[in-house]
Amino acid sequence: MSNFKRAAVTGGSSRLNVLAPLRETQIVGSKPVLPAEILSLILDYVTVSDLVQFAQVSKRTKEMVYDDSRWVQRLRLMGCWNEAEARKRAEATWRKRAGSQGLPLEELAERVGIGVNGNATSAPEKEKPRTGSKPIFGAGWEQPSLSTDGAHEADTGHKANRNDGFDAVPLSSSTPISPSLPSKSQDPLMRLSIFSRVRSIRGQARQEYGKIHGALNIYYADAIACKDSTTAVVFRVYRDPNHQAQMLANLSRFADSDIAQGWQGRQVKLQSLVHAFETAIAREFEQALETADIDGRLRKYAHVLTTLNGGKKGVELFISNGPVIARKGELGDPIECLRIGPPGGISLNESQRFFAKLSSSFNEQVAIMDRVFPASVKAAATFVERVGKEVLSEYLSTLFDEAHRAGAEAYLTAVSGTYLQSLHMAKTLRPSKDTGDDFYESIDRIVASAFELHVDLYLNEEYLHFKRKSEAEVGDWEKQLSEQDASMQSLYMSNVNRQADKRDFLTSFKKVVMMPVNVLPTFPLSSPFGGKSATAKALVNGVNLEPSSQTPSQASTRPATPSMINGPSSGKRSATPLPEPPTTELAAKAAIMSSRLEGIRSLFSIEIALNLVHAAKAAIERAAVFHRAQSQFAEVARKQCQLIFVLLLQILGMRHMKAGFDQAVDHLTNYNPKEIQNHGHTEVKPLVTFLELVNVGDLIQQMLDVFYEQEMVATRLTDRNDFLDHAVKEKKKFEQMLDERVAAGLNKGIEVLMTEVEFVSATTQKADDFNPDAAGTASSGVMDIGPSETARKIVDIVSSHTKMLVGSTDKNMLDVFNQEVGLRTFTALCKHLKRQRISVAGSIKLISDMNHYFNYIQTLKNQNLLQYFIALRELSQIYLVDAADAKELATIIADGDRFHGIFRAEDVYEYAGRRADWLQIRPKVDRALYGYGCSVM
Secondary structure (H helix, E strand, O other): OOOOOOOOOOOOOOOOOOOHHHHHHHHHHOOOOOHHHHHHHHHOOOOHHHHHHHHHHHHHHHHHOOOOOOOOHHHHOOOOOOOHHHHHOOOOOOOOHHHHOOOOOHHHHHHEEEOOOOOOOOOOOOOOOOOOOOOOOOOOOHOOOOOOOHHHHEEEEEEEOOOOOOOOOOOOOOOOOOOOOOOOOOOOHHHOOOHHOOOOOOHHHHHHHHHHHHHHHHHHHHHHHHOOHHOOOHHHHHOOHHHHHHHHHHHHHHHHHOOOOOOHHHHHHHHHHHHHHHHHHHHHHHHHHHOOOHHHHHHHHHHHHHHHHHHHHHHHHHHHHHHHHHHHHHHOOHHHEEEEEOOOOOOOOOHHHHHHHHHHHHHHHHHHHHHOOOHHHHHHHHHHHEEEHHHHHHHHHHHHHHHHHHOHHHHHHHHHHHHHHHHHHHHHHOOOOOOOHHHHHHHHHHHHHHHHHHHHHHHHHHHHHHHHHHHHHHHHHHHHHHHHHHHHHHHHHHOOOHHHHHHHHHHHEEEHOOOOOOOOOOOOOOOOOEEEEEHHHHHOOOOOHHHHHHHHHHOOOOOOOOOOOOOOOOOOOOOOOOOOOOOOHHHHHHHHHHHHHHHHHHHHOOOOOOHHHHHHHHHHHHHHHHHOOOOOOOHHHHHHHHHHHHHHHHHHEEEHHHHHHHHHHHHHOOOOOOHHEEEEEEEHHHHHHHHHHHHHHHHHHHHEEEEEEHHOOOOOOOOOOOOOOOHHHHHHHHHHHHHHHHHHHHHHHHHHHHHHHHHHHHHHHOOOOOOOOHOOOOOHHHHHHHOHHHHHHHHHHHHHHHHHHOOOOOOOHHHHHHOOOOHHHHHHHHHHHHHEEOOOOOHHHHHHHHHHHHHHHHHHHHHHHHHHHHHHHHHHHHOOHHHHHHHHHHHHHOHHHHHOOOOOOOHHHHHHHOOOOHHHHHHHHHHHOOOOOOOOO
């Protein structure tokens, strides 16, 4: 910045050189006291008048003072410098000059020391201004002509004084203002609009600042010097409150450029003057507000306050004294929502009336604000924020606190319901003239801020409330089953004399083993889907029940479930008198086991599932309100809804249904067909009841699928295609658990079914069915060629159970079940065949039985399974071969292709040993098979 140079010092002055004294004087006089950088930094803390005087010291000090960046900084502090405008003017001037001189724009910019993009570059130190009276930054050619802007010359004075910029007005604050009419350049009204005439021109920032300083400095100096605000020059020169406010606003803006030492004290004095004026105007504004002079004094003083400092004071006064804030208690009392609601609940009718009144009062006050305040004030935005904080938030906080004390259900309903009412109310609000297109978005943000402190607590409370309710529901069900089982055991064990039973243990054991126990043959066991647990408890407590007054539903001791599978008992029928409970311990235990097998279908309830689904639906619908609004709570609400759905699957699946299936499988494991008295029916009772339990489980799964589609997928709370989604993974886990439990139960059920098949085949197959000569009576010559009674029972038992799964499970599981039943039936028939003695005459009945089994297997439409029964049917042919044709029998036994590889020759040979005449034909068969015979040594 400085061009000072240090002169070289020689060893001493030579008297022979006449210029030696001059050099010594030059060295002493040209050496600066401080570096130029420090001097420039000091100038930042010097007043403008001192800067002008400092510039007159020397050419170098003038260069430092006239530095354009110094004055640009002051203009920026006042908000008067527009860099884009300055660049645009500079580029226009470069192009104009480049066209006149015929030089490229880059070369011209390099010559004048300014970049092409308008940035200053380092010019050579020896380059001088083009005219001695012009600044050194080449600003002379950037000045616009006077013909394009005549006001510029009028504001800055004579043309000869333009370079200085400060000669048009006195710099001393003690210079009095002439009471006579000022000149055009000093017109008070022109001073009010001084900032509108300031331009951003590079190289002329000092001149532009000089215009502002010349117009405002005299008022600024008086404002910080006067002791009484009423005697300030600004109030004596300007009588109109609008003019006074405009000048005070100009002085506040001008004070921002005062960076000289002591500027804090000067700004405090100026602000005290502004505050005194603002207080006086605010008093007039309040009086006009009380008299409701809207279009008169109220509007006038609102504009004065707006001119002074943006109108913030007037907006605050108007909002604070308005009906919405000042009389907010008249809009509604949140306690009324709980007072008129049901016990432990809440009524949202009162809150709806509150929001309606708030909307009406808001719209009325906004209409008045549009008439009073100018659009630049943005009064509606401030009003909306005040209403949100002081009216809406206070009302909601009080309502939620009281509702939380009343109960969880009331609190959850209050938060979700009022949020929905708030969104509806926001749509009825009237936008102001100063609001933009985002008015309703800003309203939604205000509503969201009012609920922000409560949403996290609400969502957590929603989850915990559903968890408590669901666990209580399932816990009551489990407690009911436990009490029911205890009552049943007490009932059945009430007549047991343990001492007598011990003395006659062997007799009791023999009766149980050798002959099935008749467990309460006349006990009125009705459908478990319509009974109650009152009878067992009454019997335990010693209450006599009149048989004539009991219905089948009253006689049942199992918990109630809907009648969707078997249907409820219709009509009344006479109840059989209750018999005496078993008198022996073994009989009582057998009766308890039979009762537990009967109660398999009630191990989990569809009623419990319905209650849990309805509770989850209510919780998710309440929480989903925050998700549908697409507010800042949308993602949090969505995750909480997923957690509620996951909790539903966990409680309903893992705790309720899984435990029920496990207990059902355990009951099936303890089933023993030898202890069942009546085998005349075609159903295995425990397996039938388990299949009914499977039907209930399938219905619950379908219900959850519908709930998932309607409440989760349709509302976009989850995405079924997102395999990483928590709800999707938990649903698949629930379905997998259900499939595994059903598969385990069906496996155990198949074992029970096969046990029943083996029991029926062992107890009902007569010895003369396949060996008529075994009875010792001659044949009558008439033979029944149809299947035996045992074969018919076995097919009826198996077919009745396989048909029960049709329609209640998917085809894959049904095929697996049928195939497993068929294979195990095949194994049971093979074992049964090995226990029989079959004659040639009885082989006709055996072949008929095998054809009967084959025809049933054909209905299953399983070709792989059918091959086994084809082989079994071929196997029955070996018993039809006459004893004289033993060689042909050996050929059949050795033919492996005949049995499709299912039976080996060794297996067929073993089955041939069940022939009644095997001891007679065995040597011939062995000779034909192995080529040797028996010989007695």
